[in-house]
Amino acid sequence: xIPAIGLVVGLxxxxxxxxxxxxxxxxxxxxxxxxALDAVFGAVRAVLDGIFDDKVFVVxxxxxxxxxxxxxxxxDQLGVGSQLSTGVVVVLGVRIFSNVAAxxxxxxHA
Amino acid sequence: MPDDEPLEPxxxxxxxxxxxxxxxxxxxxxxxxxxxxTVLAMLLGFAMVAQVHETRSSGLENLRQEDLVALLDxxxxxxxxxxxxxxxxxxxxxxxxxxxxxxxxxxxxxxxxQTLGILAGTLPATGPGIRITVKDRKGVVKPSDVLNAxxxxxxxxxxxMQINDVRIVASTYFAESTDGExxxxxxxxxxxxxxxxxxxxxxxxxxxxxxxxxxxxxxxLGASPSIRSSERLxxxxxxxxxxxxxxxxxxx
Numbered sequence: 466x467i468p469a470i471g472l473v474v475g476l477x478x479x480x481x482x483x484x485x486x487x488x489x490x491x492x493x494x495x496x497x498x499x500x501a502l503d504a505v506f507g508a509v510r511a512v513l514d515g516i517f518d519d520k521v522f523v524v525x526x527x528x529x530x531x532x533x534x535x536x537x538x539x540x541d542q543l544g545v546g547s548q549l550s551t552g553v554v555v556v557l558g559v560r561i562f563s564n565v566a567a568x569x570x571x572x573x574h575a
Numbered sequence: 576m577p578d579d580e581p582l583e584p585x586x587x588x589x590x591x592x593x594x595x596x597x598x599x600x601x602x603x604x605x606x607x608x609x610x611x612x613t614v615l616a617m618l619l620g621f622a623m624v625a626q627v628h629e630t631r632s633s634g635l636e637n638l639r640q641e642d643l644v645a646l647l648d649x650x651x652x653x654x655x656x657x658x659x660x661x662x663x664x665x666x667x668x669x670x671x672x673x674x675x676x677x678x679x680x681x682x683x684x685x686x687x688x689q690t691l692g693i694l695a696g697t698l699p700a701t702g703p704g705i706r707i708t709v710k711d712r713k714g715v716v717k718p719s720d721v722l723n724a725x726x727x728x729x730x731x732x733x734x735x736m737q738i739n740d741v742r743i744v745a746s747t748y749f750a751e752s753t754d755g756e757x758x759x760x761x762x763x764x765x766x767x768x769x770x771x772x773x774x775x776x777x778x779x780x781x782x783x784x785x786x787x788x789x790x791x792x793x794x795x796l797g798a799s800p801s802i803r804s805s806e807r808l809x810x811x812x813x814x815x816x817x818x819x820x821x822x823x824x825x826x827x
Contacts, residue, residue, distance in 0.1 A: 466601040471613035475620025484625045512600040519608025571593035
């Protein structure tokens with residue numbers, strides 16, 4: 466409940482503040498957001514599986530974000546940044562879909 | 576990562592349904608981990624909004640190549656159109672400035688107006704010329720004689736003429752009234768007749784006095800003409816301007 470409120474608060478702050486993303490962060494932020502979403506859906510699924518652990522969530526959230534950004538950074542350095550970004554988004558998207566499917570099975574038994 | 580478990584939909588370790596489990600986990604708990612999670616969630620929301628905002632505000636770098644080419648094409652066309660319009664407007668501006676600032680054209684028009692005024696007889700004229708006085712006690716001078724004199728003066732370069740109080744212009748006519756008076760442009764002339772002609776005095780005087788010319792002819796008729804050159808004569812008789820009824824300017 467409180468984390469959900471935190472999410473809404475973050476959204477509101479973002480809407481009010483209208484932040485400008487620094488140029489150096491621009492390639493990594495979208496990937497980081499996708500990775501964080503992946504972690505959030507994984508956490509919800511873990512809650513439904515009865516195996517949720519606070520520490521695991523925090524670590525997985527942060528590591529997801531950092532690793533995703535790192536992969537994109539590495540891809541940029543190697544000259545395959547856009548392709549690697551696409552790859553990361555595809556992988557994370559597949560994981561989000563499978564997590565959402567598991568959540569759906571838990572909640573709706575369908 | 577918390578999602579590496581096998582996919583078992585009915586795995587309910589505590590025997591509760593998914594909703595109960597979710598509700599229980601969602602209950603407010605003041606633990607440190609919960610605070611961390613809340614902060615992370617807040618960051619996520621913030622980052623999402625920031626990214627959405629960035630994507631909306633950033634224009635071209637997210638577009639595909641074909642879109643960029645199409646966009647470039649349309650921008651080029653618009654630029655061409657606008658530069659044409661700018662050319663037209665610049666030309667119009669230059670024209671307007673020329674029209675406003677051309678004092679020379681105004682001066683030329685004024686000078687032309689004065690020249691035409693002298694030719695048409697609407698302006699008084701002054702300058703060197705000759706004065707011809709014809710005494711005609713017996714009334715022998717005919718309109719044709721006056722016309723001859725006027726034509727002779729024109730040939731000699733007269734620029735403005737008057738006879739008595741009538742300005743002589745291109746359309747001036749001479750006639751004879753029923754009681755034998757000379758008539759010029761509808762005005763009766765009384766002897767002695769005085770013709771004032773502005774032009775080169777020497778040329779005009781010579782033209783009058785050539786053997787068999789105007790002066791000789793008048794003398795043979797019995798009139799007594801006399802010619803006097805002057806450095807400054809005034810043609811003061813004026814003629815009213817009448818707008819042409821049938822002729823219109825034909826501007827190419």
